[in-house]
Every structure is written in C-alpha cells, then in structure tokens.
Amino acid sequence: MVTLSIRARQKLGKYRIEKRLSEGGFATVYRAFDTIEGVHVALKIPRSLKPSTDTLRDFRREVRLAAKLEHPNILPLKDASVIDDYFVITFPLGERTLADRICRRVSFRAALSLSEQMLEALCYAHQQRIIHCDVKPENMVLFAGDRLRLGDFGIAKFAQKTIRGSGTGTLGYMAPEQAMGKPSQRSDVFSAGLIIYRMLTGEWPEWPYSWPPPAIGKLRARVHPDFIAFLQKAIDADPRRRFRDAEQMRNAFLRLKPRVLVYAERRRRRTA
Template identity: 30%
Template sequence: MKFSQSQSATRSGPSGSVVSRNLRMNTISNNNNNNNNNHNNIIVSNATLMAPIPHVPQTKKEDNIFSSSKSFTSSKVSKPARSPRRSTVFNRLSVRKSTVPSTLLPAKDWQISDFEMGRKLGKGKFGKVYCVREKRSGFICALKVMNKKELMTYKVEKQFVREILLQANVRHINCLRLYNWFEDDQNVYLILEYANDGELYQLLKKERRFGDVRASCYIAQVAKGLLYLHSKNIIHRDLKPENILLHFDNQIKLSDFGWSVYSPGARRTTMCGTLDYLPPEMVEAKNHGKTVDVWALGILMYEFLVGRPPFEEENSKMTYKRIANVDLRIPNYVSPDAADLIKRLLRYDPDKRINLHDVLVHPWILNNKSRWKDLPTTI
C-alpha cells in the first residue's frame, strides 16, 4: 500500500543528473495469496491492536497543521448509499477483532467523526493519509483511509489485512505504530503514529546525499528496527527511503508493511518490493529469507551516501542484470569504512551478508556515533 507522493518523482543526483524513481516498481508472483496462512493466530496472542490511544502533548508545529488548513469533517469522506459487496476477507478481520477477549477491547469503537483532520500527508492508488487530531484528547496521529472497493477490485485486500495483522503486533521505537483500525461501509481506516517530519525520501531529495554522520545515524536505527522485526519473524521486504519516516531529533520509523510477511520457518518465494532494492535471490526467482532486508539495508546505505541506488539503470532488464552480478561501483568519495560495510551488506550469497548485530558495531557506525547528537534538525 503506497502513499508516497514522490513515488514517480525525479531528483538530482550528486553530479546534477536527474535520478528517476519510475524504475521503482512493485512485483508479485501468482502465489501471493498463499502468504496469508500464517497470520490467522497472530493478533489474538497480543493486545497491541486493542490498546487505547495514549495521550501525547501537542506541539506548536503540529498545531500549525490544523490552524493553517481547513477543518475536515466526516462529510469529506464520501459514504455510499448502500454498502459495496463485502469481501469475506474483511468479514474475517471484523470477526477476529470482535472475538478478542473483552479486556483487550479499545475504550470505544472509533469512527471518522472522532477526528479533526488536517493536511493530507500522501495519496496512493487505494486511498489517502491525513494528519489527524482526536477530538477528545487532542492526540495527534495519522489516519490511513483505504477504499474497500478499490482493494477488492485489485485483489489486494488479503495483502492489506496482512499489513494490519503484522503491524498491530509491532512495538519498537524505530517502527511506526499502528494504534487501531475501524471501518465504515466504504473505507477501512488505520490509526497510525504520526511522524513529525515526514518521509526520509524528501530530506534525501533536498540534501541530494547524506554525509557519514547523518547516514550512519539513520542506518543504525534502521538496523535496530530490522533486528526487532526479525526477532518477531517478520520480514519487511520493502525497505527504501519512501517507506522510512522521520520524527523528532532525527528519529526514524520504518513504515509501510504492505509487503511484509510473517515467516517463522519456511523460506519465501514471492517476488515483491521495489526493483532497485531487490536482492539477487529474488531477481533469480530463488527462495528468500530475512537476509533480503540486510541486502536492502546495503542499498539504502549506498543511496544515502551517493544519492542514487547502486544498480539503477535506464531499463529494468539492465538493472536486473547488474543486481544478479552484484555489479557494485562505489565512488571514490565514499569513505573506506562506509565502502567496507556496503560491500559486506551487498553480498550475492545471503548467508555471507553481515549480521545486523555486527552492523551496529562496525567501525563506520562506532566512529560516527559520538556526533549524532550534534546533527541539525531534519526538515
């Protein structure tokens, strides 16, 4: 589920060349629907989705979001006269929510009228994301509005349900929080943690590329978020700047769990994610596991330091070829320590890629760590 306004945007690379995002395509094989079988018991084992929204003081910056925008009422989210054909997938999700023990139920059943909506944060094929304020508490969060009919038309409702069930169980400072969800006749709504400074991609586009201090600060946090997800047997599978959000004090949040999968044992076969970030095992249609995220971390690190992905070409065929051959060309201006870590992350053999624990104690991380506190605010 993509809500990035910059998905097909262009930006200038460090040498002034324009880097296209159009090659960032999502792919999926015919066996995608088989990936949902392992999620049926996840939500019952945790109270995560059912927790009431906490109260967090509103900041002046957040207040400006609402004072500078027109008040948003529930009438702006159009409602059909009759409910569209209801997918059995949504039925099962609703039943699962209602059968959780009563002690885990939220303080109330949410509806769109409970929120004052500020500016639109992004839009995608199936809906929009807004910055919202819960009227009673004043709590600031994000609301992801997904159209049911669109989800069913494109046969991605199972993927969307999987996204809800997985993210509901995620509790880590570097992973975007899903507080709750609700629905009406037309839409499904996700109540999400609000990341104050938006997409990391927007900062990268503005800066063109990052220096070692900022890049290492973000890579370390991404590694910590991935370590947590992997400890829960969750593979993210779509790591990229567009799916990383920035909060206060350069804190990052991994977001968009639409391609994520719960994989406690068997290796996966579905080809998915973003072309520039696909590992060799995916482009060669081999089984894959958690190390696809390690590869993606290497691509992300390279893009932070160089301003573009390492295997990007004018056409997808050439990109596939360079990925399969690990045709890695690191510019001379990348520091030796950084180049070493990139090479350790981007290895053809998944089993030979550096462990995420070792990423956090790599010299490139440790030598820059003391300067993270001096980084300026982000956007």
C-alpha cells in the same frame, strides 16, 4: 470496484482529513486531525471503497503484525477500524519520511545514526521471524530529533512461510532473488545496504549491482575501508555472500562504528 474519494476537511468518524500525504499500490495515506484527542495523525486507507477479500486480508495482516511489534524504531499502531465503510489504520504522524530527508545532503554522523536506527528496527523484526519485504526510505518515518521508525509491514511475511506471488516489493530497492519471488532476511539486508550507500554518496547502486557501484569515489573519500567492505557484503548480488540477517548486519555495524567515526574526524581535520 468503487474508487476511494476523500477530500480535505471531510470527516471520517472523529478524524478530519487535512491532506493526502502519499499513495501506494493498495492504499493512500492522509494527514488528519483527531478531533477528540486533539492531535494530528496519519490515516492509511485502501484505495477502493469496497476492497477485495484479498486486500482486506492483507490489511488485517498488517494490523496484526503492527500490533505485535513494540520497538522504539518501529512505527506503532494507534488504531484500526471500519469507519463509514472505509478500513482505516491510524498511526502517529511524523515530521517527514527518510525519502524526504535524503533529497538533500545528509551529514556523515546523521547518516550513521539513521542507519543504526534502521538496522535496529530490522533486527527486531527478524528476531520475530518477520521479513519486511519492502525496505525503502518512503516506509521510514522521521519524528522529532530524527527518530526513525520503520512502518508499512503490509507485505511482510513470517520467515518460515511461503511468499505468495513473485517480485513483491519496490523496484530499485529489491534484492535480485526477491524480484524472482524468493525473498529472505538477506533480502532486507540488501535493501538496507542500498539505503546506507545512498545516504553516504547521494547515488543509488543499480542492477546488475556489480562492484564498484556508482559514486564509489565519494564513498572512499568519506568512509573507512572496512565500512566500504561492510557495504560491499550487504549489497552483494549473491545472497549467500551477504549478512545472513539484520542482526548479524547490525552487530557488524556496531563493531565498526567507533573506528569509522574516528577515521571520518581525522579526515575532516586534515581537509579543514
């Protein structure tokens, strides 16, 4: 296999590479400048110069999925083409990822806003019968005004299809049944619940995901008890006790949101 070797200022067609942004198991993401449109973009390129048939098939699947998905909270596809023997997928360039954002404290209102946007994206995907399978902060790109867009559908599958292989996803964000090769829409629910918990407490629940998880005291100090029960349901180790999909989770979130905000404001005033 010929390894990918791309340097800053290298030209790929109309794109001028500026720097590497991130690297995953199959691809590297670069910041680049579109010399024709005059805008910065993100380029996702397989790490091997001559990718295998399976890798190319996975990338074509991602392109076709991304091309179908039109939603304000899903990262849109700008272009996909072969340039100088590289398979290049082009996306709008965001300001940072959610992973970058949660390295520092997230306000309660900001955490709720980001959570709602994430759930709206997953709800739309599930309505299209797509399981994302890799819901994590690194795959959520933030644009101006903290607009969140979910990307990287590279290992997503149609819900009615058999999932190839086992344990596909990212350890630390993956539901127990997904690690055993049996993902479902409830697995995306689990990952979303972990991320919301992390934004509100600064801590990641860890295997075996028993309740209460770490930093439960921080959660109780900030959040309405009903919202704690909502999170407990989302990250239950038993998928049968979770929300059945992101739509049901989103609807529960929206019902709780007004009382959660009122509760948080009252607590803030009492401690001010």
